[in-house]
């Protein structure tokens with residue numbers, strides 16, 4: 001969950017650091033954008049420390065020379081949250097003004113925007129402010145009404161920003177509009193496996209683990225409890241609903257899946273598991289002096305997906321992944337049947353845009369009864385969502 005948190009110049013900005021902490025604890029990635037005047041209300045240093053990212057304020061960072069690209073920031077975010085949102089920012093947004101970075105981001109957002117207006121009571125009930133809020137709601141923003149209570153002015157009435165825990169609940173409520181995997185236990189295998197030749201060498205492959213991680217994250221966001229069995233990978237993930245179990249070899253990955261399979265509802269087998277492993281790993285480093293050439297005897301690794309297919313119970317669903325360099329469709333369909341999977345996701349090569357280390361991926365999903373879904377090239381996180389959408393829509 002990627003949250004862009006816009007902070008405007010209201011007293012209630014003092015609640016924002018607490019909100020960031022709560023969001024981060026939920027596994028969200030948070031980046032902050034402030035209007036220039038908001039700096040007088042809460043320190044950018046606090047926000048950048050808690051969110052672990054620099055705070056973007058101007059289009060152009062004069063100190064670092066970096067350009068804060070509003071389009072890239074808007075595209076990055078799953079959700080824009082403006083908290084607190086002042087009468088001034090509401091008015092500018094309602095009229096389409098674009099004289100600061102936050103407003104440019106607002107206009108560039110494709111995903112949802114939640115606004116938390118907060119101000120003194122007379123301002124809040126002023127017809128122009130009310131009209132601006134109505135306009136923004138009509139335009140598609142989600143407006144969370146201010147609470148009644150004590151205000152910074154000493155007066156009492158509507159205009160108060162909810163407490164951080166309540167803000168969090170609203171935000172999670174919007175994110176959770178798609179909680180179709182709530183209560184489901186899911187195992188995801190990801191990354192490559194390394195099969196030891198000797199203590200320093202191994203047989204491996206170029207898989208990064210990015211696709212499996214994207215799946216684990218989307219599943220967790222959509223409510224699942226995820227066991228991520230991850231082969232050696234530079235990627236990391238931190239989400240309260242993802243339990244990561246790091247493994248090295250196919251044998252270790254298989255053991256983790258076997259030990260947990262009975263309690264699972266879904267298995268996503270996105271790992272690029274080695275097909276063969278050395279029959280015996282040498283206990284000591286093999287010396288060059290062993291000869292001019294050397295032969296390694298390889299034996300088959302356990303096929304984890306095929307094992308799960310064989311032990312599948314009525315309610316369990318299995319999703320396999322195939323990466324082929326020739327006859328992709330034929331091979332993917334064959335794997336779907338022989339391994340007893342419910343869906344097989346075929347990686348479709350697009351030069352420099354899909355496959356091992358890319359951020360994007362192009363896939364085709366094969367289902368039983370010869371069903372086929374062609375998913376266009378997109379970010380791996382979006383591909384993950386598209387795969388989950390196909391599964392929920394065809395259960």
Ligand code: C5P
Pocket residue numbers: 189250269270271272273274275301302303304305306319320321322323335
């Ligand atoms: O290697 P292959 O093309 O057969 O892989 C297809 C699917 O089977 C993938 O989902 C992969 O994760 C899974 N697989 C596995 N264990 C293996 C080999 C493949 O789970 N030993």
